[in-house]
Amino acid sequence: MSLKSWREALKASPYGPATFVLAGAVATSAWLFVAVAAMPPSQPQAGQTVAAAPVVTAPKTLWEAIKVRGGDTLARILTSRGHASLTVHQIVESGPAARALTSIRAGATLNVATDPQGELREISYSPDPYRVVSVRRTDDGAFESTVIEKPIITVTRFAEGMVEDSLFAAGKRAGVSDTVILEMADAFGYDIDFALEVQQGDTFRVLYEEILVDGVRVRDGQVLATEFVNNGNSYQAVYYTTSDGHSGYYTPDGLAMHRAFLRSPVDFARISSRFSRARLHPVLHTMRAHKGVDYAAARGTPVKATADGSIEYAGNKGGYGRVVILRHGNQQSTLYAHLDHFAKNVRSGGRVKQGQVIGYVGSSGLASGPHLHYEFRVSGAHVDPLKIKTAQAKPIAATEKAAFLATAGRLVAMLDSYSGRTAVAQNSVLPAHSADL
């Protein structure tokens, strides 16, 4: 390995800011060591050993790992260390790659190399976990900038667990991030009401991607296949991209999981009041029909549009407080009341996609505490949102059914083969999968 690639490998470490400082410190001494190791073996002469050579090798540059603080700019950092404003200008203007240095993040680390005369030789900075921007002084005194893309590896992971208290807690015990749990909930969101129906003893299995940069986990990727056993009923979903580029979850025999309406507008909220013809109103203390479903959730919990539609109304309306009314096809409309505030760009006349966040749970209007009041109307008449049965979306096209079944079969077989190999809560890395999975 050359000195250059060693140095880059070290600098490219996607460790957090704290460890990056450490890596920088280690690196300073490591340069010297690596320089020695990389030197071509010279011809040993009498009385001289090759190993003696490194002792006289002095580093040409000294690296400093500078932790970027709030309000810091490249100019402020460099001029406070005695570098000229002209140098800062030259660095920033050295090429498109150097533009990342004009907006350095607080908490990130800026690595700066100076020579024994105090002249700035090189700067390196990671604007994100995937890249390192490097600006070096050339022999003619100008600067040149490059971007080094770090190698990204995708591995497949398997995990399974059992719900004891909450699905998130079960996920945590199985070593699964909330992102994966939410994705699973999205996949099954049309079949299982995660607010209402998840219970103790339910189990899940999931095959998902994990993204590694330089061998370190950066984030979780796509859920590839998953199974949820709810109250003894097994639901399976596989992720598939059709030949025309549409991706989504399907049952293993090729029916889309997607339906016209989501089962619930709030993820993992508790239903605090159901649809009824007559109930005692908690604020008015009179008997009134409850024409919707209430979801108790913390203030600020995102509220999602349960279907594609146009925004008939977004504003204040009496007891509803801040409310959004969406109009969908087939004379159907949905209503989301007591919002704390609206999501950006949600205003009367606009359009929303299914699952898009339209506002946040609050207690505006006539509400005893933060909750979402959700109504569903067909031709203007209220119906119970929990009893809506919507048709299943279209199946995989006949022309690619065979290809789909092959992929789905392989994924489900993986779910089965890795299941139960260890204790109930487990998480194991599988060999990197091929791109066609």
Ligand SMILES: [Zn+2]
């Ligand atoms: Zn209500």
